[in-house]
Amino acid sequence: MPEFLQNFDINQYMPAAIAWATNILLAAIILIVGFWISGRAYKAVFAIGKKYERLDDTLFRFFGSIARYVILAFVFIAVLNRFGVETTSIVALIGAAGLAIGLALQGAMSNLAAGVMLMIFRPYKVDEFIEAAGQFGKVTEIDLFTTVMQTFDNQRIIIPNSQIWGQQITNHSFHExxxxxxxxxxxxxxxxxxxxxxxxxxxxxxxxxxxxxxxxxxxxxxxxxxxxxxxxxxxxxxxxxxxxxxxxxxxxxxxxxxxxxxxxxxxxxxxxxxx
Incomplete structure (x- = not known):
């Protein structure tokens, strides 16, 4: 028998091996449960938009995605914590990165906020004729950042939502x-x-x-x-x-x-x- 095997004491490494195996098992359980909960959270939020006809599906699909990714972020932090990784600094780094991204995308965030308000209050819907941001036409698309209109001379106009929200909106199709x-x-x-x-x-x-x-x-x-x-x-x-x-x-x-x-x-x- 080789000399290094003669000096090897399995009892010496057994606690560490059990600890690592336990952490891996718990991490796997946390991941499985976390993915299941995040999926359920997405479907639950999206179901709210389906339940009420006045609420917009696009908005609640977006909210559902946010809920899912927030849960997954906590899941990955919990997994790292199982292996002894200091997560406080990671959380602080994520917060700082989020702040930097938010400052860099102020215009996009204002369009996003306006899009959320438009989808909640729904002053207009697809296929309605509106006058907004100095333009007049039929609404063909509404998303979280822009509203797309088609004019009578068949032009496609894409208007940032921040230019629409907070100003006068005339909906010519609201009343029958x-x-x-x-x-x-x-x-x-x-x-x-x-x-x-x-x-x-x-x-x-x-x-x-x-x-x-x-x-x-x-x-x-x-x-x-x-x-x-x-x-x-x-x-x-x-x-x-x-x-x-x-x-x-x-x-x-x-x-x-x-x-x-x-x-x-x-x-x-x-x-x-x-x-």
């Missing part, structure tokens, strides 16, 4: 029924009742204008060169732009047919000859 505000002017010498009758006939003939609520037609202003009628028909949201851009032409043709003058801005100048 909308009013379309238009103004038409006629000459002062035209009959008001006749003009109102022509306008009402045009509105009644339009297939997309609702009878209830009834259209609003009244004189709104006595302008410099015209009597202005405010005309507000009501329609379903999907027909808003059809009425907005078809009604002026129909109204012009009807007023012309009825021999009602539509004046253009002009100024009367009187010249006085001095003797």
């Amino acid at each position: 029924i909308r009013g379309v505000d238009l103004t038409f002017g006629v000459a002062y010498n035209e009959d008001i009742d006749k003009t109102r009758s022509v306008i009402n006939n045009v509105l009644a003939a339009h297939p997309h204008i609702l009878k209830d609520p009834a259209p609003f037609v009244e004189v709104s202003e006595l302008n410099n060169s015209s009597v202005d009628f405010i005309v507000r028909p009501f329609c379903k949201g999907e027909h808003y732009f059809d009425i907005r851009y078809s009604l002026p032409e129909l109204m012009k043709k009807a007023l012309d047919e009825a021999k009602i003058e539509i004046p253009f801005p002009h100024r009367k100048v009187i010249l006085v000859k001095e003797e």
Whole structure:
């Protein structure tokens, strides 16, 4: 038998071996249980978004990922602690790194915070027409950092969420029924009742204008060169732009047919000859 085996005392190393085996076993158990808990936490948080229709799935998928990774971070710290690694300095290092990353990504974090608020309060949803950050179009995507819109001339506009949140947002699709505000002017010498009758006939003939609520037609202003009628028909949201851009032409043709003058801005100048 070799000399080093003769001097080897298994009892001397047995406690250390048992301790290492125990730590490895406990570390494996901690990892298995930790991964299971983190997975359950992700599914539990995500299920909240599924339970309530008003809550956004993307937001709770993000929250679920945060919960999972936070749990896994504590799991790995616990594993390192089983092997005698000083974890206090590691925690401090992670905190310092997180602070440095947060300072470096201030703009991204502001977009993230705005995205979270947009997904919680949901002032608009995908496929709705909105006006925000000086842009108007249909919302095609909403994520935690940006909102993507499609304009009427088929442009794709990507707006950082921080530019939307905290400013005025006009949601043109929120209500099922909308009013379309238009103004038409006629000459002062035209009959008001006749003009109102022509306008009402045009509105009644339009297939997309609702009878209830009834259209609003009244004189709104006595302008410099015209009597202005405010005309507000009501329609379903999907027909808003059809009425907005078809009604002026129909109204012009009807007023012309009825021999009602539509004046253009002009100024009367009187010249006085001095003797």
